[in-house]
Amino acid sequence: MKKNKALRLEDYRPASYLVDSVDLRFELDPAATLVRATLAMRRNPEADAKEDQLILNGKHLDLRSIRLDERELDTDHFQVDDEHLVIEGVPQAFTLETEVIIHPEKNTALEGLYLSGGNFCTQCEPEGFRRITYFPDRPDVMATYRVTLVAQREQFPVLLSNGNLVAHGDLDAGRHFAEWEDPFRKPSYLFALVGGKLSCLEDSYTTASGRSITLQVYADARHLGQCAHAMKSLKQAMRWDEQRFGLECDLNQYMIVAADDFNMGAMENKGLNIFNSKYVLAASETATDADFQNITSVIGHEYFHNWTGNRVTCRDWFQLSLKEGLTVFRDQEFSADMTARPIQRISDARIIRGPQFAEDAGPMAHPVRPRSYVEINNFYTLTVYNKGAEVSRMIHTLLGEKAFRGGMDLYFQRHDGQAVTTEDFVRAMEDASGIDLSQFRLWYEQAGTPEVQVERHYDAEQKRYCLTFTQSCPPTPGQPRKEPFHIPIAVGLLDRKGRSMHLQLEGESRAKETRDRVLSLTRTRQTFEFVDVKQEPVPSLLRGFSAPVKMKCDYADEELAFLAGHDEDEFNRWDAGQQLAVRILLRLVDDLREGRPLHADNRLSDALRDTLENPHLDRAFKAQCLILPDENYLADQMDVADPSAIHHARQWLREHLAADLRKTFLNTWQDNLEADPKQVDAATVGRRSLKNACLSYLSLLDEEIFIELCANQAQLAHNMTDVLAALGILTHRDSPQREEQIAAFYRQWKSEPLVIDKWLSLQAQSSLPQTPEIVESLLQHEAFNIKNPNRVRALIGAFCQGNPYHFHAEDGRGYAFLADRILEIDSFNPQVAARLTTPLGRWRRYDPKRQQMMKAQLERIAAREDLSRDVGEIVEKSLA
Ligand code: 0A1
Ligand code: ZN
Secondary structure, X not given: OOOOOOEEHHHOOOXXXXXXXXXXXXXXXXXOEEEEEEEEEEEOOOOOOOOOOEEEXXXXXXXXXXXXXXXXXXXXXXXXXXXXXXXXXOOOEEEEEEEEEEOHHHOOOOOEXXXXXXXXXXXXXXXXXXXXXXXXXXXXXXXXXXXXXXXXXXXXXXXXXOOEEEEEEEOOOOEEEEEEEEEEEEEHHHOOEEEEOOEEEEEEEEOOOOOEXXXXXXXXXXXXXXXXXXXXXXXXXXXXXXXXXXXXXXXXXXXXXXXXXXXXXXXXXXXXXXXXXXXXXXXXXXXXXXXXXXXXXXHHHHHHHOOEOOOEEEOOHHHHHHHHHHHHHHHHHHHHXXXXXXXXXXXXXXXXXXXXXXXXXXXXXXXXXXXXXXXXXXXXXXXXXXXXXXXHHHHHHHHHHHHHHXXXXXXXXXXXXXXXXXXXXXXXXXXXXXXXXXXXXXXXXXXXXXXXXXXXXXXXXXXXXXXEEEEEOOOEOOEOOOOOOOEEEEEEEEOOOOOEOOOOEOOOOOOOOOOOXXXXXXXXXEEEEEOOOOXXXXXXXXXXXXXXXXXXXXXXXXXXXXXXXXXXXXXXXXXXXXXXXXXXXXXHXXXXXXXXXXXXXXXXXXXXXXXXXXXXXXXXXXXXXXXXXOHHHHXXXXXXXXXXXXXXXXXXXXXXXXXXXXXXXXHHHHHOOOOOOOOOOHHHHXXXXXXXXXXXXXXXXXXXXXXXXXXXXXXXXXXXXXXXXXXXXXXXXXXXXXXXXXXXXXXXXXXOHHHHXXXXXXXXXXXXXXXXXXXXXXXXXXXXXXXXXXXXXXXXHHHHXXXXXXXXXOOOHHHHHHHHHHHHHHOOOHHHHHHHOHHHHOHHXXXXXXXXXXXXXXXXXXXXXXXXXXXXXXXXXXXX
């Protein structure tokens, strides 16, 4: 493996040349597309070196001609390699015209211009534009674009690009053209074009200031009926951003296009968002309730980028979290307002505490604002996105809604139309609020998950209660020692009846009535002393998950059960139950490993029964409480992960709870049967999630009736959430019903790839012993296509990341299977291959035998000669 060079933040220099305007002409042809680019360029007055050498990025381009100020350049005046075009002796200001040929049909990496389902589409973030034409392909070079698209009308009737359509018409030989103009200056990564046979759902939106905007969702004709939810979500997002942040859409036309082949979720190209079709298409027969919610959040996310990302963009890719962390925070807030806040928070926290904490503890750990990278595509991570969102959220918590809004307003006032840094964002927040965030900035700079240890002390005589917090952060690659973080800790103190007590800190007057407050932990060890505390409380700590840290408190099991039954903070109420479940499960894992008989005390059953029978709690919340911590999360809580013991312990506990709570589950299931299959409002979704959670427990009882029920539900339900819940239960059982229903599902849905993805995932996540063989054989199935990222994630991703029990099989075949796929996929789509590598990178978490086998597979990948930079970086860091 050749070693690739890392880029460093400290090496950032302003671009030597800027582009004021871009004129692009595409003669679209799947095999060979001609791209003519005319760039109006000038020297950057801010560049330091006064050299007259122009370096443009360009990758896999077939250069046909170059003209500088209309004079054709001959080969003595420039050099080309496969990454750059270098022109010597350029003047202060000039026009550069290049003509290149590119090959969309052969583009399997899905970066740049490629074909999806016969349609042209583009993906330019972060560095795809250089696969289209020669350009200073970096986000701090912003220009206006005029784009002419020419193609065969018959085959490509729809031709779209950013901005406004200014001309269109017919040409000779069955060709037609469309000309688009985007008045907003933008970096090249926000360029997009689409060409093909697409139908369009159209609507309009009137902004707060009374402007009317045309909204269009493009998809292939047979899926037009599945676009309504996306359109509705878009309108909700537009209204929400006006109301919450005073931000209005600045376009006349806002387009969304659904593409079947897409490396990520979606892309915020100015005025022309391109989406993975998974985040656009939905009908209650084909999409689950979770799909509907994901669509709302991704539509919101891309729309919100129009301000946080497009109007104000990133200076360089080290600043990626400037737009991504902030935009995820915004989409989470939007989703919370569209559904239920505590449920949204539980789902945010699950991502952070599960895979993000794992990333922070692994070989790829990096700060929210990384200091170096080899391949930027590898830094579209949970740390940059989700931990970045937590960092924005913590600023919001420390400043409060009003001052945070003031900070946002100031940020746009100062930086509209600019490419800036996370530092500019923090400074706007500081300047608007007067709150000092100097120590807080460490959240952007230091990697790793802080751990906070709590000690508590009650002085009954003095009626004083002390909470002492001690923080530490484990070393991460390149950062052996950490400075203390500024950690906002939201707390409450519960009295014996479970009521939140009044909170008054030593030295404060009693005037303010607070039962819920945020403590600022800034030192390594710090004590907060509460006065006038009438009885020893049970503390409710890190309410609402107020910081992305591991909070460790020596609660007794009874205290956790008490919090699970009483905490007014719904997030912490859920969390207390989860913590109790983790403890019980880890004890069971120990018992299994030591060959001791298994038993669980009834505290968890009692807490769950109380929750289910509590008429004041929301159904969706109850359903969340029924989900035991997953196997990956449990593995992260052990010094040496034991995937097999974890799987059996969890299964045992689920069976035990099913038996203990049979009556409650049955009643709850019956009470919630009436859930209108066509509706996806929060209340109906809550009913469905609760009844299906109960059914999954009931199916573990040795009672054939429940299996029959599942088979019926899988076959007859008219709602994908219900069908999939039932089929999911059946996939873990070796029974004729399983085979029948899996086959029937395929027959019914084989022409809907997004539905077939669910079918692939369920089989890949089955605990049955034959699963590894089934997964191998599904690779050959007619429905599988290794070139499509959604299929790859649905089958290979689901098996390797969502089925730890089988992936970590003792004979090591799961590891070999994954390494084979990574090598296969790397040869045509490095981004997707690199993302699959994560589970192997976790080898240090396992026993010596597994470690050795996982490492051997990483070494086998590393030995591949023409390995991509994407996979190369991850493998190299994993082995370091
Ligand atoms: N900016 C997009 C994410 C994105 C990044 C890279 C892509 O292809 C390589 C595609 C999308 C977002 O945050 O939604
Ligand atoms: Zn984004």
